[in-house]
Amino acid sequence: MKQRVLILCTKNSCRSQMAEGVLRHYGSDKFDVFSAGSVQSHVNANAIRVMKEIGIDISSQRSKTMDEFLSQSFDYVITVCDNANESCPIFPGAKNRLHWSFPDPPQTEDPDEKYLIEFRKVRDMILEKFKKAATGDFNS
DSSP states (O other), X not given: OOEEEEEEESSSSSHHHHHHHHHHHHHTTTEXXXXXXXXXXXXXXXXXXXXXXXXXXXXXXXXXXXXXXXXXXXXXXXXXXXXXXXXXSOOTTEEEEEEOOOOOOXXXXXXXXXXXXXXXXXXXXXXXXXXXXXXTOOOO
């Protein structure tokens, strides 16, 4: 039986979407992966761009609020931004609650290289952490 993972961030537009894509890509045989935010937004075009560069397509993912998941149980609930960690200290139905903080990339969809560089930095940090998690290593 697959473990269920919910990844939370404030707007569910960048970090949580990238993390969902990485964990789904590398751990789809072990995990059912979802992401949500405290507010609904949309998936940032720059997040889609930089994920596509590493062969992970998140263009079909959609932004969701955590309200959609409050009645569900999860093996892991992981916050990826400090704001979500503070606003959601307890998540009903979570067996394990983790906080992995990543910097917020620029809140723009302008494809200028100076912004993409910042998105790539965050993507690479998320890739490293969630690729390890895909092996079942949630502790390092």
